[in-house]
Amino acid sequence: MGETIKIDVNHITRVEGHGDIKIDVENGVVKECKLEIVEAPRFFEAMLKGRHYSEAAIITSRICGICSVGHQLASVRATEDAFGIELTKQNRQLKTLLDMGQYFESHVLHVYFLAVPDFVGAQSVFPLISTHKDVVLSALKLKKLGHDIGDMIAGRLVHPIGIIPGGFTKMPTVEKLEEILQRIKDARGELLNGVALIKTLTLPDFTRETEYISMYRKGEYAFIDGNIFSSDKGEVSYKDYRKVTNEYLVPHSTAKRAKFSRNSYMVGALARFNNNYEWLSDTAKTVAEDIGIKPICYNPYLNTVAQMIELVHIIDECESIIKDMLSSGLKVEAPVKPVLKKCTGVGAVEVPRGILFHEYTFDEKGYITEANCVIPTGQNLQNIEDDMKAIVPAALGNRTREELTLDMEMLVRAYDPCISCSCHLLDVEFINDNKK
Template identity: 45%
Template structure:
């Protein structure tokens, strides 16, 4: 049989899933990515360090803050720039805001329709009005975190090498803290909603990779760890991660000790479960999540646990900044060039940026390794393992299960269009 879904607007980017099975045997399963390469690494060549982060952030409209923050960190390491504790706290707050933006968007607007039997969230505006209003309230709060710290919700304008060109006002941070606290009932209702959903049973053990939990739950770290025992400096990522090409994809695939590995929420839970905030640990227990969870569908619940964690941590970061007192430090950028590598846990997983600057402070070379590119091979491996267990289902249910699995990874193939075609032969 052949199934085509010509338009599915709940992933970011262009992709096509092809499944070929006959007499109960899987012959072929591949996730085709046919986005045109955009050559951002080439666009950076010759650019001055002041221009690099604003340009590279345009890779993504969903994760622009992560790209900005890791770009700034790589530049600062290359040029020998030290940042203040205030800058670290504000950057963490900005990162938490983006994780909340992305996770809440995926949970409510992309995943919830799968469980409530609708094609999008829009029909729920009438049948489940309070659910939609709650989603919008939480999403707006996440946007406002990024707006306050970064100058606007997407593609920040206040971040710069060495710190921030403008700081949020203390009274605005205090008001943001109040809103985070008062949003707890909405968080509780979100947890209660997802606790009612029935997730498909599917387990496939794989290698999970994230930054280390040396200074708390994985976010910013200089170490890279895997569930297979790999431990390396993030700056040495090229020595442990192999990127490669496949004929059916314009995106690179990646592997480490095995042919595939996974990055993202479940990988971070394995590395930093004991570093979750107290409220997040309670939510994980209530949802049945543990550090040994290997069901890829449960990436959704892991995102929800991270939402709770980021809310709690955002409050602490605001407290740290306000207690210390806001002040604009002097920013000094030494002359000369150098090389720098940095990594961050973006919403979808570990993101690497590596730059080499010449003596005039201009880019000579750049390399970026994106989380979804690291996940693509693992998504295919999951699909190959899943399809043979579903061949006795109806055409509609089989298609739904496959779409749900792809969406559970929240792949960010591109930020411009939304299309997934599924062909089942």
């Protein structure tokens, strides 16, 4: 007779949104092992129908406050692709900087505030304040830098307003670029302190071979344009993204799942690291070697480490882009106005959590007749569940119920899923109830 374990984590914490873990092992046989997504469907694609091309990025940005830049970039890229608008060098640089600003904000938050507490045995970021105060302060500083890069490029980092199909409505000033450049240089040291902390952590030792999917553009660590790359099948045109994502539904999830060559695939920092390692900056490669992570790395828990390495790369990339912009001189470029026609376009962008696709079809007046958005977290769900199915049987007899529950939660958190948004209301109870 084997073990009988029931795990039911209702609402996994330190992930963005609401998901549950259900595990049922009876007499050593795994009967159920799943990640449930119970949030209401959002119907954004349906909302887009009948809306003008100029509204698409504003609407889709609202899919998420955390990922708003990513959705705007993918949306604008889809519209530009549909109307055949080519990126100028400067437009491409501005978009890349904006994307990187978001990586800063998002990765720093995930690594320092959501994931690291697990590895130091803390329930949240708060115990870290007493043990690693400098790390928390430096995380806040780095996060702010990401925010200010977004402000500089597009007015603000949350639901930006400066990015529209065909270009930007405002330009950064030379003074601002110089200020950000200086802060980026200063941030490098702070980030390396974080790397030193990451190095001391012991991450779960688990590997499972899977397929990694990311953007690909020869000679670059691709962010805002390029094709799709599968570690199994190689390059696929971004236009053929549906052949890669093959979305489908399962009864226990309101989020769609995806599969390509295998039962599941992974997107995100680890997928990019595995597929595009070659084009990481030299410092980022040195950091990776120093930590001891090499491509292809099949341990999903190391997604958090890959995010840290990406941050190092991004510091270098931001520095080189801004230096180039300053030396080439900023040009005033009016946004390109699309010539309206019946058309379809795809935007594929690497956002912090993985490759994101938007696709729109427009009528001859520029109104959307069909829309499709494929979200990184959805693409990862089946892969997470497949990891769970590999971890649970091996853990039987070796891990207690509590340990296994934590293993599962850490696994889900490592993928940095973003499930959705909600409202906050402060709850208090008074100690001395005598104030007016």
